[in-house]
Amino acid sequence: MRQLLNTLYIQTQGTYLHLDTDNIRVEVERERKAMIPLHHVESVVVFGNVLLSPFLIHRLAREHKPVTWLTEHGRFMARTETPVSGNVLLRVAQHGCACDRARTLAVARFIAAGKLQNQKTTLLRSAREALGNDPELLRQAARDINGQIGCLPLAETVDEVRGIEGTAARAYWEVFPLMLRANRDFFWLTERTRRPARDAINATLNFVYTVLANDCASACQAVGLDPQVGFLHALRPGRSSLALDLMEELRAVVADRAIITLINRQQLTPRDFVLHEGNTVTIKDEARKLILAHLTERRKEEVTHPLTARKTPLGLVPHVQARLLAQHLRGDRAHYPPYLHR
Amino acid sequence: MLDFLVCYDVNTETSAGRRRLRRVGKVCTSHGQRVQNSVFEVSVTDVQLLTLRERLLAEMDPTEDSIRLYRLRQPRDKFVEAYGRDRYVNFSDSLIL
Numbered sequence: 001m002r003q004l005l006n007t008l009y010i011q012t013q014g015t016y017l018h019l020d021t022d023n024i025r026v027e028v029e030r031e032r033k034a035m036i037p038l039h040h041v042e043s044v045v046v047f048g049n050v051l052l053s054p055f056l057i058h059r060l061a062r063e064h065k066p067v068t069w070l071t072e073h074g075r076f077m078a079r080t081e082t083p084v085s086g087n088v089l090l091r092v093a094q095h096g097c098a099c100d101r102a103r104t105l106a107v108a109r110f111i112a113a114g115k116l117q118n119q120k121t122t123l124l125r126s127a128r129e130a131l132g133n134d135p136e137l138l139r140q141a142a143r144d145i146n147g148q149i150g151c152l153p154l155a156e157t158v159d160e161v162r163g164i165e166g167t168a169a170r171a172y173w174e175v176f177p178l179m180l181r182a183n184r185d186f187f188w189l190t191e192r193t194r195r196p197a198r199d200a201i202n203a204t205l206n207f208v209y210t211v212l213a214n215d216c217a218s219a220c221q222a223v224g225l226d227p228q229v230g231f232l233h234a235l236r237p238g239r240s241s242l243a244l245d246l247m248e249e250l251r252a253v254v255a256d257r258a259i260i261t262l263i264n265r266q267q268l269t270p271r272d273f274v275l276h277e278g279n280t281v282t283i284k285d286e287a288r289k290l291i292l293a294h295l296t297e298r299r300k301e302e303v304t305h306p307l308t309a310r311k312t313p314l315g316l317v318p319h320v321q322a323r324l325l326a327q328h329l330r331g332d333r334a335h336y337p338p339y340l341h342r
Numbered sequence: 343m344l345d346f347l348v349c350y351d352v353n354t355e356t357s358a359g360r361r362r363l364r365r366v367g368k369v370c371t372s373h374g375q376r377v378q379n380s381v382f383e384v385s386v387t388d389v390q391l392l393t394l395r396e397r398l399l400a401e402m403d404p405t406e407d408s409i410r411l412y413r414l415r416q417p418r419d420k421f422v423e424a425y426g427r428d429r430y431v432n433f434s435d436s437l438i439l
Contacts, residue, residue, distance in 0.1 A: 010439050022372030026439055033439060037373060039390060040433035 007222075007319070008036060010046045013072065017044070018053035041065060045222055045319075048072030068222040079221060087224035093329040094242075098229050101157075107245075107328070107336050108161045108232040109152050114249035114338020115165065116152075119172045120145045121341050122252040126179035126260065134178045144171040161232065172252075177201075179260050186270040187263055196280035200273045201259070203281045207288065208255040209247070211295060216250070217243035219318035223326050246321055253341040254314060258298055262291065307337050344391060345414035348374070348382040348398075353406040362401060366409070369397045377430055383414070385433065 008024065010017065016027045024041065026034040044060060045068045046052070052067060060067055061080055069077045081087075097103045120142045127138035148168040155161045177189050189201045197203035217240045220227035230241025232248065262268040272287035283291075299315025312320060321339050328336040348370050352363040370376070373394045374384025386394060398409055415421040424430065 006433065008439075012439055015439065021368050034431065035371070035375065036431075036433060037375070039373070039387075040385070 006040055006042055008041050008044045009316070010044070010050045011048075013049045015046075016051045016053075017046075017056055019056040019059050024056060038063065038065075043068065043222070045070065066222075066224070068218075070218050070222075090224050090326055090330060091226050093331070094226055094229055097329050098231065098235075104231045105155070105158055105161070107325075108158045109155060110336045110338050111232045111245050111248050112161050112165045113149055113152050114340060115251065116145050116149045116168050117338075118249055118252045118341050119168065120149075122257060123172070123175065123179070130178060130181070138175055138178055141171045141175040144168070158232065165232075176256075181264045182266045183263065183270055198279055198281065200270070200281050200283075203273065203283050204259050204268070204291070205255065207283060208259060208291060208295070209251065211292070212247055212250060212255050213240065213243055215315070216240075216246040216318045216322075219243075219246065219322040222319060223322040225322060225326055225329075246318055246325070249321070249339045250317065254295075254298065258291070258294055262294055267294075304342070306340050306342070343385045343387060345416060345418055346374075346384050346386065346391070347412040347414055348384055348394075348409070349412075350380050350398075350402075350409045351407060352380075352402070359403075359406060362403060362407065365401045366398060366407075369394070369401055375429075375431065377424075377428070383430065 010026070012028055012033075014028060015033075018025050018027070020035065022039075023035040023037050024044070025032060026036070038059070043066045044052070047070050049072070057067060057080065066080050068079045071077060097107065123138045123142040123145070127135040127142070130138060145168045148164050148171075151164050152161065155164060173189065173192060177184065177187065180187050187199075187201050189199060192202060192205070197206050217227045220240075220242050225242060227240040227243045228238075229235065230243075230245045233239070233241035233244045235241055259268070267290060268287060272284050272290075274282050274284060276282065299313060301314050302311045303314055303317070304310070305312045305317070305320060307324070308320065317339055324333065325336050327333040350366050350370075352366055353359045354363055367376075367380075370382040370384070373386055373390065374382045377383050384394065395411070402409055418432075
């Protein structure tokens, strides 16, 4: 397997990076934290208030190592474009793949398979902790989803893949409230509603998905993929289809799981929501902060990536996946391996 | 990637010697990391090894100084024992600071 090249991520606020004898010298408050030889680094991604010396930027640009600036919360801001960057080839490969029906179908299938598998894992995990009749219902839903995974290889068009995904989604959302164990009379979910959110769960889901979509879009940009050219999602002006594609595998394990945890721990209660006239619901500001803080903690949590077998913070999984997708599009990898949560 | 241990002795009796010491140190720094005062661990590709060797040979004075390169057996953590103050960083691990 081709080794994943190393990316230097700087998250500590107030860090200063500069060039020192072919090394990146990392300083926090004028104290040297690390010296990293340039030849071990493929790209630099910085979050929030991190300074890079101009000479370091020049040197990285000369060696075609992109620098990506994200906000502290991981929203994409800018990336250096080097004089001769490999990105154009990657983008051409991506567009070529998007125009090729068979290849698009293959990628879409793997993405959907990853999504369904992770939904199944989430349901089974909750079934272990549920009480009464619920475990049986959750397991039944997991079995239904499993059946849909079996249908994926038979799908002949991307539309059929979307259909299979939809069937599985229905089974998943039907039992979703059963995974919640606190304030059940308040947190109910009849159907997914986007804008406006009709109930508290939808409002929370929409918020968390927005945050996650931003992470995924940043990951695409950081790797040099065009975030708007997706495979499973239809192309539409202004829509980050590829980011949404990447997000599919992570919805259940990152976003849904976070909400379930917060509600079950009673950190998120009915008091955190405002009910408006006309049946719409919004989240209060403090609750938003709470959710963001929880997501930040969750991002730091380490998981063993099934493919690279490396301990990876959950927050970097979108970056790893984007890189794996880029490898597939370039032809270095026979198929796109989705992220499967253990 | 090949892992090497680079050790050097540079004669510092003259100011030219002290200059050579500094410059040899810099060459090593640009390829790897300092693990002891005159000992570096470097992890390089074949091509980078050629560059490193050439640059070291250009800096040293063969009549006064000595440079030794030891090839480290991999995996490193199985064959290298380190005690005491050790700031070794594995650069192929994820780099998040």
